[in-house]
Amino acid sequence: MEVELKRKLESMVSSPVLWDCPLCDYTSFAIGGPAMALVTVEEMSELQRVLVFLQEKKILWRIIGKGSNLLVNDRGFAGVILILGKGFGSISQLKTELNFVSYPTEDISANSPLAVSEGPVIQVGAGCSLARLVSWCTDQGLTGLEFAAGIPGTVGGAIIMNAGAWGCEMAGVLVSVTVITSAGEIRILPRAELDFGYRIWHDYPSQLPSVGVTGEERCVRLVVVGVELQLAPGDQEQIRSLCQSYREKRRLKQPNKECSAGSFFKNPKGDAAGRLIEASGLKGVRVGGAMVSPVHANFLVNSGGATAEDVVMLMKKVQAAVQKDSGILLEPEVHFL
Numbered sequence: 001m002e003v004e005l006k007r008k009l010e011s012m013v014s015s016p017v018l019w020d021c022p023l024c025d026y027t028s029f030a031i032g033g034p035a036m037a038l039v040t041v042e043e044m045s046e047l048q049r050v051l052v053f054l055q056e057k058k059i060l061w062r063i064i065g066k067g068s069n070l071l072v073n074d075r076g077f078a079g080v081i082l083i084l085g086k087g088f089g090s091i092s093q094l095k096t097e098l099n100f101v102s103y104p105t106e107d108i109s110a111n112s113p114l115a116v117s118e119g120p121v122i123q124v125g126a127g128c129s130l131a132r133l134v135s136w137c138t139d140q141g142l143t144g145l146e147f148a149a150g151i152p153g154t155v156g157g158a159i160i161m162n163a164g165a166w167g168c169e170m171a172g173v174l175v176s177v178t179v180i181t182s183a184g185e186i187r188i189l190p191r192a193e194l195d196f197g198y199r200i201w202h203d204y205p206s207q208l209p210s211v212g213v214t215g216e217e218r219c220v221r222l223v224v225v226g227v228e229l230q231l232a233p234g235d236q237e238q239i240r241s242l243c244q245s246y247r248e249k250r251r252l253k254q255p256n257k258e259c260s261a262g263s264f265f266k267n268p269k270g271d272a273a274g275r276l277i278e279a280s281g282l283k284g285v286r287v288g289g290a291m292v293s294p295v296h297a298n299f300l301v302n303s304g305g306a307t308a309e310d311v312v313m314l315m316k317k318v319q320a321a322v323q324k325d326s327g328i329l330l331e332p333e334v335h336f337l
């Protein structure tokens with residue numbers, strides 16, 4: 001980027017711009033080359049200004065949350081990585097209680113908040129971590145988000161991924177999403193107009209002009225800046241103990257020592273990716289520093305010094321073996337950058 005443009009970008013934000021910033025420090029995989037720049041935007045007006053500037057100057061950008069579902073390629077990202085700062089971390093409860101409309105999705109079970117007919121609505125900034133949100137809801141005695149206990153990441157990332165566990169998912173508690181476009185326009189998208197599936201916000205990938213797993217650059221055109229979620233009043237102790245039991249199950253079933261991006265592949269309909277990978281005898285298989293976790297076969301882990309290329313090669317190896325044995329092509333859940 002030209003010196004003049006660099007100065008302009010630096011003048012638009014209150015946090016220091018990090019040039020040539022290693023993205024391995026911003027992903028749970030601890031993998032990835034440098035971004036040309038990493039910019040933390042502290043408030044909406046900064047974000048608007050920066051987006052308009054990047055659009056005008058045709059500079060590639062991508063927003064990330066906590067990088068807990070991202071594989072960043074070894075060459076890095078020839079553009080600007082945006083991160084939502086403290087100004088996007090607020091949580092507040094609205095006074096009004098909206099009528100709840102149910103939107104059934106594939107993996108919703110009886111303990112989903114969909115069973116609730118109406119309840120308190122909260123507004124949450126997209127930069128808020130799921131951990132802080134779950135803890136806030138527990139303190140307030142609000143039930144519905146216990147499933148998210150132990151899922152790393154931000155609220156924005158959780159909406160994009162339609163994050164879920166134990167038969168519940170973000171779409172099940174969603175009232176609306178507030179987004180800002182690359183032209184700096186703010187839009188409120190009601191849940192009724194949005195199409196969510198298993199680990200996917202279907203409307204969102206249409207914003208990605210080039211989708212692929214080979215590490216090519218992708219240009220995202222929407223930033224989620226906030227959400228409204230509908231919960232239900234509940235017993236604080238019951239909420240706390242359910243959250244704890246979910247965290248404990250994770251501790252027992254998932255690899256805790258190595259870096260990963262959680263489950264690497266989506267579960268195919270009616271089956272579990274982990275079961276299929278294990279059945280193909282792939283637990284412990286390695287490519288370079290990347291390994292199929294011996295603890296949970298759907299976790300591809302960085303066992304030390306793994307490159308993105310190692311992970312992609314391991315991914316292809318797993319896909320080929322599982323397809324040969326079961327006829328099923330596993331689709332990655334992880335996003336690529």
Ligand SMILES: Cc1cc2nc3c(=O)[nH]c(=O)nc-3n(C[C@H](O)[C@H](O)[C@H](O)COP(=O)(O)OP(=O)(O)OC[C@H]3O[C@@H](n4cnc5c(N)ncnc54)[C@H](O)[C@@H]3O)c2cc1C
Pocket residue numbers: 028062063064065066067068069070084126150151152153154155156157158159160161162163164165199220222223224225260261262263335
């Ligand atoms: C140990 C471990 C366990 C996990 N367990 C689960 C689980 O049980 N269930 C589950 O669903 N997931 C799980 N995950 C995956 C991950 O935590 C979730 O997908 C999480 O919601 C990702 O949030 P993030 O903020 O880290 O998003 P990132 O990984 O930073 O980003 C994910 C995608 O969203 C985009 N994005 C992020 N923020 C925004 C925004 N504000 N606006 C627009 N686009 C945005 C990014 O560009 C990227 O494409 C796990 C991960 C780990 C490491």
